[in-house]
Amino acid sequence: MTFSLHGLAVSSGIAIGRAHLVSHATLEVAHYKVRDKEIATEVERFDAAVAAVRAELESLKSEASAPGTPSEVAAFVDIHAMILADPMLTEQPRELIRERRCNAEWALVQQMEQLVEQFDEIEDAYLRERKHDVVQVVERVLKALMGKARKVAKRGRDEDLIVVAHDLSPADTIQFKTLKIGGFVTDLGGATSHTAIVARSLAIPAVVGLHHARPLVREDDLVIVDGSRGVLIVEPDARVLEEYRLRKSELELERSKLKRLKNARSATLDGEEVALYANIELPQDIEQVKEVGADGIGLFRTEFLFMNRDELPGEDEQYEAYKSVAKAMAGRPVTIRTLDLGADKEARALAGSERQSTNPALGLRAIRYCLAEPQIFLTQLRAILRAAHHGNIRILIPMLAHVAEIEQTLAMIAQAKAQLRTTRHKFDENIRVGGMIEIPAAALALGPFVKRLHFLSLGTNDLIQYTLAIDRSDEAVAHLYDPLHPAVLRLIHQTIAAGARAEIPVAVCGEMAGDPAMTRLLIGLGLRQFSMHPSLILEVKQQVVTADAEMLAMKVGRLLRFEEPDRLREHVEKLNG
Numbered sequence: 001m002t003f004s005l006h007g008l009a010v011s012s013g014i015a016i017g018r019a020h021l022v023s024h025a026t027l028e029v030a031h032y033k034v035r036d037k038e039i040a041t042e043v044e045r046f047d048a049a050v051a052a053v054r055a056e057l058e059s060l061k062s063e064a065s066a067p068g069t070p071s072e073v074a075a076f077v078d079i080h081a082m083i084l085a086d087p088m089l090t091e092q093p094r095e096l097i098r099e100r101r102c103n104a105e106w107a108l109v110q111q112m113e114q115l116v117e118q119f120d121e122i123e124d125a126y127l128r129e130r131k132h133d134v135v136q137v138v139e140r141v142l143k144a145l146m147g148k149a150r151k152v153a154k155r156g157r158d159e160d161l162i163v164v165a166h167d168l169s170p171a172d173t174i175q176f177k178t179l180k181i182g183g184f185v186t187d188l189g190g191a192t193s194h195t196a197i198v199a200r201s202l203a204i205p206a207v208v209g210l211h212h213a214r215p216l217v218r219e220d221d222l223v224i225v226d227g228s229r230g231v232l233i234v235e236p237d238a239r240v241l242e243e244y245r246l247r248k249s250e251l252e253l254e255r256s257k258l259k260r261l262k263n264a265r266s267a268t269l270d271g272e273e274v275a276l277y278a279n280i281e282l283p284q285d286i287e288q289v290k291e292v293g294a295d296g297i298g299l300f301r302t303e304f305l306f307m308n309r310d311e312l313p314g315e316d317e318q319y320e321a322y323k324s325v326a327k328a329m330a331g332r333p334v335t336i337r338t339l340d341l342g343a344d345k346e347a348r349a350l351a352g353s354e355r356q357s358t359n360p361a362l363g364l365r366a367i368r369y370c371l372a373e374p375q376i377f378l379t380q381l382r383a384i385l386r387a388a389h390h391g392n393i394r395i396l397i398p399m400l401a402h403v404a405e406i407e408q409t410l411a412m413i414a415q416a417k418a419q420l421r422t423t424r425h426k427f428d429e430n431i432r433v434g435g436m437i438e439i440p441a442a443a444l445a446l447g448p449f450v451k452r453l454h455f456l457s458l459g460t461n462d463l464i465q466y467t468l469a470i471d472r473s474d475e476a477v478a479h480l481y482d483p484l485h486p487a488v489l490r491l492i493h494q495t496i497a498a499g500a501r502a503e504i505p506v507a508v509c510g511e512m513a514g515d516p517a518m519t520r521l522l523i524g525l526g527l528r529q530f531s532m533h534p535s536l537i538l539e540v541k542q543q544v545v546t547a548d549a550e551m552l553a554m555k556v557g558r559l560l561r562f563e564e565p566d567r568l569r570e571h572v573e574k575l576n577g
C-alpha cells in the first residue's frame with residue numbers, strides 16, 4: 001500500500017531505496033545477505049555462538065555458587081540462561097538465516113527487537129524492565145559471533161539502504177560515515193539536533209520527526225526520502241517513482257554545475273571578501289572539505305572523536321588527529337573546538353561517570369564539563385597545542401557565559417603549555433583562543449569576551465535554543481525553533497557589531513551559516529565569516545557572489561526594526577529576490 005509521512009526536512013536531496021528498520025544496537029552489527037551455499041555455515045556459526053554463551057553462563061553460575069557471592073548474582077545468571085533458552089532467540093534467527101538469507105548478527109538483532117517490543121507492552125514495571133536482560137544476552141551472543149566474524153567480501157546493496165529508526169543518537173549517525181547509507185528517517189528529533197547536523201555532514205537525504213515511520217514501514221519496503229520537503233513516501237506507485245527519479249537526476253546535475261564555483265573568489269559584487277569555512281566532525285571529513293575548496297576549518301567538533309568507543313582517546317591519538325587536519329589544510333586556519341559533550345552528545349567511555357542531569361541541555365555540558373574534569377581537558381589542550389606546531393590551529397571554547405569561565409580556561413591553557421615545556425614538547429606559544437557565543441547572556445554582555453579573546457564564533461543552534469527556551473532535539477517544539485525571531489537577529493547583530501568595534505573577527509558556525517536562504521541576511525548583518533558543512537559551501541558561495549553587501553546592509557538595517565515575525569520574514573524573503 002502506498003502512503004506518505006511528513007516530518008522535518010533536515011538534509012536535502014532525494015534517496016530512493018529499500019527500508020531497513022534499525023534500533024541503536026543494530027547499527028553496530030553488520031547487515032548482509034548470505035549466499036545460498038553459505039546458509040548452512042551461517043546457521044552453524046550462529047549455533048556455535050549460542051553454545052559458547054551457554055557455556056559461559058554455566059561457568060558463571062558455578063562461580064556464583066561459591067560461598068560469599070551475593071545471591072542476586074546467581075539469580076541474574078539464571079535469568080540470562082532462561083532468556084537464552086527461549087526459542088525466539090535460538091530458533092527464530094536460524095529461520096531468518098535460512099529463509100531471508102540474513103547474516104547471523106542481523107537475524108539475531110531482528111528477533112531481539114521483536115522481543116523488546118513485546119516487553120514494552122507489559123504492564124508490570126518489573127517484568128517490563130527485563131528487556132534490558134534480553135538486550136544484554138543478545139549482546140553476549142553478538143560478541144561471541146563477532147569473535148568468529150566472517151569476512152564480508154562486499155556489502156551487497158548497501159548504497160540504497162534507507163535506515164528507518166525511532167530515534168538515532170549523534171553517536172549512531174556518525175557511524176553512517178563508514179556504512180554508506182543512502183538516507184535515513186526517524187520518528188523523533190529536531191532540525192538542529194546533532195543527529196540532523198551529522199546527516200547534513202554526510203550529505204545524505206534525511207527526514208526526522210516523522211512520528212510513525214518505525215511502526216508503519218516494513219523491512220524492505222521501497223521508499224523515497226525527500227530530504228528537501230521533509231517527506232517519506234512508502235511503496236510509491238510507478239508514476240511517483242518516475243517523477244522522483246527525474247528530480248533526483250536534476251538535483252545531481254545542479255550539484256555538478258555548482259562545482260564550477262570551487263575556485264571562484266568568494267566575494268560579493270561590490271568586492272567584500274567573505275570567508276567560507278567548513279565544519280567537520282572527524283579528520284576523514286577533510287576529503288570533502290578539499291573538494292569544495294573551503295577557506296579553512298571554522299569548527300572541528302572534537303567530541304565525535306570521543307564517541308562509540310570504550311576508552312577516551314589519549315593525548316597522542318588526539319595530537320595525531322588534529323595534526324593530520326592542520327597538515328591537510330596547509331596553512332589555512334583550523335579552528336578546533338574543545339570537547340562539547342553533554343546534552344544529546346554522549347561518550348560511552350564516560351557513561352558510568354556522568355552525573356544524571358534532569359535537564360542536560362542546561363547541565364554540565366561543554367566547557368562546564370571540561371572545567372569540572374581538568375585532566376580530560378588538559379589532555380585535550382596539550383594535544384591541540386602540540387598539533388598547532390604543525391599548522392594554523394586556533395582553539396575555540398564552547399558554551400561560555402561567565403568571565404570566570406574564560407579566565408579559568410585561559411589559566412588551563414597556560415598550565416597545559418607549562419606541562420609541555422617541562423616535557424620538552426614543541427607547541428604553539430601564541431595560539432589564538434576564541435569563544436563561542438551561544439548563550440544569550442554572553443551575547444548581551446560581550447565586553448569581557450572581546451577583551452580577553454582573539455575571535456568569536458556564533459553558535460546559532462544553541463543561541464536559538466537558549467533564547468527561545470526550546471530543546472533543539474525535541475520535535476514537539478520544533479515549530480517554535482525560529483532563526484528569524486527578532487530577538488535572535490538582534491543578538492546576532494549585536495555580536496557582529498561588537499566584534500567589529502573591537503576589531504576581532506566574528507564567524508557564524510551554526511546551521512544558519514549553511515542555509516543559502518540566510519546568506520544575504522547574514523551578509524547584511526555584517527557577517528564576513530561563515531562556517532558550515534562542506535556539502536553546503538558551494539550553494540552558499542553562489543549566494544555570496546551574486547550579493548551586493550552595501551545594499552544588503554541598508555535593507556537589513558531597516559528590517560531589524562520589525563518586531564512582527566511575519567513582516568520580518570516577508571522582508572527576508574525579499575532579500576533573496
Ligand code: PEP
Pocket residue numbers: 197299301340438458459460461462463509510511
Ligand atoms: C551551535 O550551537 O550553533 C554550534 C555550532 O555548536 P553545536 O551545534 O555543536 O552545539
Ligand code: MG
Pocket residue numbers: 398438459461462
Ligand atoms: Mg553549540
